[in-house]
Amino acid sequence: MLARHAREGRGPTIPEIAQAVGLKSYQTVHHHLTKLEEGGYVEREQGRPRTTKVTDKGWAIIGYAPLLGQVAAGRSIEAIVDEGGFSPSASELLVSPSGRRRYTLMATGDSMIGARIEEGDTLLVEENEDPPDGTVVVALLYGESVTVKKLYREGETVRLKPRNSEHEDIVVPAEEVRVQGEVIMVLHPPSR
Numbered sequence: 001m002l003a004r005h006a007r008e009g010r011g012p013t014i015p016e017i018a019q020a021v022g023l024k025s026y027q028t029v030h031h032h033l034t035k036l037e038e039g040g041y042v043e044r045e046q047g048r049p050r051t052t053k054v055t056d057k058g059w060a061i062i063g064y065a066p067l068l069g070q071v072a073a074g075r076s077i078e079a080i081v082d083e084g085g086f087s088p089s090a091s092e093l094l095v096s097p098s099g100r101r102r103y104t105l106m107a108t109g110d111s112m113i114g115a116r117i118e119e120g121d122t123l124l125v126e127e128n129e130d131p132p133d134g135t136v137v138v139a140l141l142y143g144e145s146v147t148v149k150k151l152y153r154e155g156e157t158v159r160l161k162p163r164n165s166e167h168e169d170i171v172v173p174a175e176e177v178r179v180q181g182e183v184i185m186v187l188h189p190p191s192r
Contacts, residue, residue, distance in 0.1 A: 012052065022099055100127045102184075105138065105148075112136070112148055114163030117186050123148065124185035131182040138180040141172060148183060 012020070018029045033052055036042045041058035107121040115136055117123065125138050137151045139160055149160035149170065158177040160170040 014052075017052075098126075100181075102126045103181075107148065107186075111162035111164050111167040115150070115186075116188075117148065117163075117183070118188070120189060122187040123183050124187070125181040126184050127181040129179050131179065136183040138183065140178040140180055141170070142176050143178075146180070151179065 014026050014029050014033070017033070018024065018026055021029075023029055033042060036058070037044065037052075039057075040055060042052045043055055045053055103125055105123045105125055107117050107123055108119055110119060112118075117136070123138070128137075131137055131151065133152050135151050136148065137160075138146060138148050139151065139158075140146050147160060147170065149162055152159040152161060153174065154171075156174055157171050158174050160172075160177075162169070
């Protein structure tokens with residue numbers, strides 16, 4: 001939300017903040033904003049007392065990175081610096097618009113290399129117990145082991161498919177699988 005508003009050149013309004021964090025009381029939002037304003041993390045926009053913007057001190061705490069333009073991964077393109085926006089901050093990646101909790105896991109093994117998930121990658125997972133078939137999920141099996149695979153429901157069973165032909169599908173009774181969440185992003189080290 002913060003990066004989108006920064007690109008639009010405005011801060012979120014109190015009602016937008018309330019909706020984003022799941023609060024019904026604008027007074028509660030106002031109270032927290034007042035505390036943040038007193039600490040120098042946000043300031044009210046001139047002429048718009050219900051609209052706030054994050055200060056430099058606030059951005060330092062949030063952890064943002066300026067979006068400076070594009071870089072070609074194929075043929076080179078003209079180097080133009082365009083400081084017109086912000087890339088998603090770590091806090092924005094970890095806060096879901098749906099309100100579901102997000103967390104990270106480190107991948108081990110090679111069963112998902114066809115999905116570009118390799119040993120040492122960091123997976124950003126959003127809690128979701130009922131994602132659609134074909135989704136890459138984190139699943140708890142028999143209440144004791146966890147795996148990342150593609151999910152397919154087949155009647156009374158669940159098929160968890162690897163994305164590496166050297167590994168076999170895992171087929172278990174549906175009642176023995178608990179989907180923990182869906183993988184929404186994979187972060188690779190730059191050395192690969």
